[in-house]
Amino acid sequence: MSTENTRTDDERPADPSIAEDVIELSLLTAGETTGPVDTEWAQEHHNF
Amino acid sequence: MNEKLNLTGPADLLATVPHLLGSKPTESFVVLTARAGALGATLRVDAPEHAEPVPYAQTLTSHAANDEEATASYVIVYTDEDPEGYPYAAHVAALVNELAAARMPVRNVWLVTSTHWAEFGTDEHNPLDEITDSQANAALTYMGSATDVDVYNPALLGTWALRVEAPEGTEAQTEAACAAWAVLLDGTATPDGQSARDLAAAFQNKFIRDFMFRETITTHNGSFADVMLGKFTGRPDWDRIDRAEAMAFELMKAVPTGQRAPMLTLMGWLEWLKGNATGATRYLKHAANDVPGFRLAVLIQELINRGSIAEVARNVETAYKRRMI
Numbered sequence: 001m002s003t004e005n006t007r008t009d010d011e012r013p014a015d016p017s018i019a020e021d022v023i024e025l026s027l028l029t030a031g032e033t034t035g036p037v038d039t040e041w042a043q044e045h046h047n048f
Numbered sequence: 049m050n051e052k053l054n055l056t057g058p059a060d061l062l063a064t065v066p067h068l069l070g071s072k073p074t075e076s077f078v079v080l081t082a083r084a085g086a087l088g089a090t091l092r093v094d095a096p097e098h099a100e101p102v103p104y105a106q107t108l109t110s111h112a113a114n115d116e117e118a119t120a121s122y123v124i125v126y127t128d129e130d131p132e133g134y135p136y137a138a139h140v141a142a143l144v145n146e147l148a149a150a151r152m153p154v155r156n157v158w159l160v161t162s163t164h165w166a167e168f169g170t171d172e173h174n175p176l177d178e179i180t181d182s183q184a185n186a187a188l189t190y191m192g193s194a195t196d197v198d199v200y201n202p203a204l205l206g207t208w209a210l211r212v213e214a215p216e217g218t219e220a221q222t223e224a225a226c227a228a229w230a231v232l233l234d235g236t237a238t239p240d241g242q243s244a245r246d247l248a249a250a251f252q253n254k255f256i257r258d259f260m261f262r263e264t265i266t267t268h269n270g271s272f273a274d275v276m277l278g279k280f281t282g283r284p285d286w287d288r289i290d291r292a293e294a295m296a297f298e299l300m301k302a303v304p305t306g307q308r309a310p311m312l313t314l315m316g317w318l319e320w321l322k323g324n325a326t327g328a329t330r331y332l333k334h335a336a337n338d339v340p341g342f343r344l345a346v347l348i349q350e351l352i353n354r355g356s357i358a359e360v361a362r363n364v365e366t367a368y369k370r371r372m373i
Binding site: 016017018019020022023024025026027030031032033034035036037038039040041042 | 091092114254343347353368
């Protein structure tokens with residue numbers, strides 16, 4: 001697993017914002033680097 | 049509009065994909081789920097550079113499984129790799145197996161290159177004109193759907209604006225900024241010059257910024273963790289979110305380069321909530337260029353690079369629906 005953004009306390013900025021903390025925490029359990037995944041939902045009137 | 053878009057063949061379906069995704073895929077795998085004569089989810093991932101076939105297929109299938117009503121699927125490989133052969137054949141085979149095991153058997157696999165399209169595994173070389181000239185592409189374009197539109201163009205913003213000074217971040221300032229942001233999002237007017245500068249200034253303080261991000265969503269439980277990861281209490285007001293992106297662009301006009309990163313990050317985060325990770329990446333890169341290493345943008349980009357999908361985008365009931373017709 002990539003640890004690119006998994007930092008130790010010493011490496012963290014002195015004043016991380018709440019949102020930054022949230023995203024950084026979620027990265028601890030995020031999967032491997034696979035690239036962006038786009039997810040769109042068809043509107044109901046698309047028949048095929 | 050309630051008009052139906054009838055897709056009568058492969059060229060129609062292949063023409064619809066860029067309209068569904070907002071951009072024409074390149075070097076990508078696309079899975080479309082289907083149920084009872086209608087399409088469900090459209091998923092796009094990068095083509096597997098180094099990923100092993102089975103794990104790659106399992107990951108893509110797990111994303112497709114978010115469509116709980118799917119009974120079938122289509123796979124499209126967009127690539128210029130190995131144009132005379134069968135590119136990523138092992139990955140395609142693994143994906144067909146995994147989707148079948150997940151009760152979404154694959155009806156067709158197509159290959160789309162920069163020169164032709166074909167049923168995967170055949171020697172067909174069908175011209176791309178069949179896609180661009182298809183009835184579906186004509187109908188979608190006529191109805192106003194456009195692909196590969198980049199809303200943020202730095203050249204449109206000018207360079208004349210003076211820098212703003214970020215507020216200290218007191219509780220009163222935070223409340224005032226959130227209230228002003230909410231009024232703007234719930235209204236119809238664009239902000240006047242000073243209002244835009246005041247809001248853009250508030251976005252420069254990252255603690256106020258976080259509250260303004262949260263204020264953009266009206267269906268939340270108050271938890272920053274849930275809001276940032278797209279776990280909402282109900283379907284978001286997507287019109288309000290579209291307006292937030294437009295207003296973020298307006299605020300960028302009020303400040304010079306070097307102070308646009310917070311608004312660009314907001315736009316990137318909102319695109320990610322919509323399921324448009326590619327569009328999000330575009331804005332987040334702009335943010336990280338505007339302020340090198342802009343931390344929130346870098347972190348969200350890393351989350352996106354790990355294949356994360358916002359909770360709200362996983363559910364057809366809560367997800368954003370791109371306006372097509």
